[in-house]
Amino acid sequence: MIIQKKFIVAEEKFERELFGNFDENVKLIEDALSIDVILREGNIVLMGEEENVDSALKLMNELHQAVANGKTLDKQNISYSLSLLLEGSEEKIKELEGTIVITQKGKSIQPKTLGQKEYIKLIQNNDITFGIGPAGTGKTYLAVAMAVKAFKKDEVSRIILTRPAVEAGESLGFLPGDLKDKVDPYLRPLYDALFDMIGPDKFNKYLERGTIEVAPLAFMRGRTLDNAFIILDEAQNTTPEQMKMFLTRLGFGSKAVVTGDITQTDLPDKKKSGLVQATRILKDVPGIGSITLSDRDVVRHELVQRIIRAYDKFDKEEEFKKSKIKERLDNKSK
DSSP states (O other): OOOOEEEEOOOOOHHHHHHHHGGGGHHHHHHHTTTEEEEEEEEEEEEEEEEHHHHHHHHHHHHHHHHHHTTOOHHHHHHHHHHHHHOOOGGGGGGGGGSSSTTTSEEEEEESSSHHHHHHHHHHSSSEEEOOTTTOOOOOHHHHHHHHHHHHHTSEEEEEEEOOOOOOBBOOOGGSSSSHHHHHHHHHHHHHHHHHHHHHHHHHHHHHHHHHEEEHHHHHHHTTTTSSSEEEOOOOOOOHHHHHHHHTTTTOEEEEEEEOOOSSSOOOOOOOOOOHHHHHTTTTTTTTTEOHHHHHHOOOOOHHHHHHHHHHHHHHHHHHHHHHHHHHHHHOOO
C-alpha cells in the first residue's frame, strides 16, 4: 500500500469550517475516501493511498475556494460535495456559488445543490415556475428568498404568499379564533421564511401597508395581480379548478412560483391534485418552467434523505405487488 502525504496551507477560518463541531465534517471525508486528515503545524495533512489522497486534495481545493467566497461548511454540503467528487463532477461545486439574499442575522442564502441552482435559474428566466419535491429541498424557502430579492431590487412592488387551507382533513370551521387565527397555522412556514430574511418588525410594517400579503388561496379569486411576486405553497393540495384560478390571476410585471410535494397530498379521496394536472398540461408552454427536486436536494438532517428513500422504496415495492396481482387476475379472466 502506497502512503502519500499532501499538505495544504490552512487559514484558521478554513480549519474551523473543514473540521466542524467535534470534527464531524472531516470524519465524513475520512470515511468516504478512506484517508486520514490531520492538522499539523498550521497545515492540513492528507494520508492514505495515492488515488484517494489525490481525490481528497481536489475536494480540499474546491472547499477552500467555497469558504473563501463566503460559504459555510456543514455535514450536508460536505456530503453533497463528496457525492459530486465520487461522480467525477467536483468542479460543479463552483456552480453553487452566488448569494440570493442576506438574512437579518447576516447569513448568506444560496443554493446548496445543483438541483436548487437549476430551480433558481428557472425562477429567474420564467414568469411561472413549478418547484416539486420532497420535504427539505428548499422549495418554499428559496422561492421566498427570490421574492425578497426581487422586492429589494424594485422589480416587483408586492410579495403575495398563499397556500390552500387543507391540512390532514381538519376543517377551518372547527378551529378556534377569528379568520386570521384559523389560517395563520397553515401559513406559518411562509411567515418564518420572511422573518428570517427581513425581520419581524419590517415584515409587520409591510404587512400593514399591504406590500406583503399572506392569505389563503380562496382569497385570490377574482383578482388580477400586477407587479407582484406570488408564491403558491403546498400546491399539491389544490384542486384542478383552484390551480387554474390561481394561474390565471397573473398580471403584468408579475412572477409566480408554485411549490408542492406530490407524495403528501391531503385532498379528500378521489380528488385530483391541481399541481399534478397543471404540470402535465403546461409542460410545453413557453414562459413556464418546471423542476422536480429529489432526495439528493434535501438540506435538512441527513435522516430526512434516508426516510424519503425508504418511503420511495416502499412505494415502488407496493406498486410492483399491485401490478403482479393485477396481472394474475387478468390472466385468470382470459
